[in-house]
Amino acid sequence: MNDTLVMNRNFYAIHIVGWQRAVSLLYQGHAEAVGDDLQTHSFDDWKELSSEMSEHPGGFISTVNFKIAIPEVIRLTRYDRLPRAEVKFTRRNIYQTYHYRCCYCGRQFKTQDLNLDHVVPRSKGGNTDWSNIVTACIPCNARKMDKRPEEVGMKLMVSPTKPKWKGSKSLLQFSFPVKISWQKLIDEKYWNTELEKR
Numbered sequence: 001m002n003d004t005l006v007m008n009r010n011f012y013a014i015h016i017v018g019w020q021r022a023v024s025l026l027y028q029g030h031a032e033a034v035g036d037d038l039q040t041h042s043f044d045d046w047k048e049l050s051s052e053m054s055e056h057p058g059g060f061i062s063t064v065n066f067k068i069a070i071p072e073v074i075r076l077t078r079y080d081r082l083p084r085a086e087v088k089f090t091r092r093n094i095y096q097t098y099h100y101r102c103c104y105c106g107r108q109f110k111t112q113d114l115n116l117d118h119v120v121p122r123s124k125g126g127n128t129d130w131s132n133i134v135t136a137c138i139p140c141n142a143r144k145m146d147k148r149p150e151e152v153g154m155k156l157m158v159s160p161t162k163p164k165w166k167g168s169k170s171l172l173q174f175s176f177p178v179k180i181s182w183q184k185l186i187d188e189k190y191w192n193t194e195l196e197k198r
């Protein structure tokens with residue numbers, strides 16, 4: 001069965017849930033279904049609409065009394081904050097964070113010519129996390145070896161930091177593939193929704 005994309009009240013895509021959860025949120029009034037027309041529908045609305053649909057990309061759930069389309073996208077009715085999200089600590093994200101540059105010499109490299117470097121070496125208790133991992137080119141890496149940068153007269157051009165999550169698009173980009181239909185909704189809603197004053 002299909003998963004459902006969850007948007008918050010401001011139409012930021014926040015995560016993906018299984019269809020059971022999506023329908024349950026809709027049923028409980030915690031969410032509205034977002035239709036192809038980009039309109040939002042309450043459970044009752046959606047139930048009525050579903051009865052007129054002969055097919056639906058998300059499929060249907062049939063009960064004794066009615067059938068309901070599994071919404072591809074739902075919008076939460078209450079939750080209007082952005083969820084706390086984190087950029088995953090992956091090689092790709094680390095490379096992207098440092099713009100494919102060596103953090104010691106500052107030059108840009110191709111992926112295969114960059115390594116990850118423990119600023120404080122593992123042998124000296126350095127952690128493998130955002131606070132201690134940077135990108136380094138092969139010559140800089142070789143020069144630094146198993147030392148701290150200051151021990152070999154090297155300097156970091158940037159300090160290692162955990163990148164900030166940049167919003168729904170990045171989240172989607174980083175954590176899961178986006179269906180085309182979702183992307184359309186995300187883009188349209190993202191650019192066209194009137195922002196709420198806080």
Ligand SMILES: [Zn+2]
Binds near residue numbers: 105106136137138141
């Ligand atoms: Zn370098």
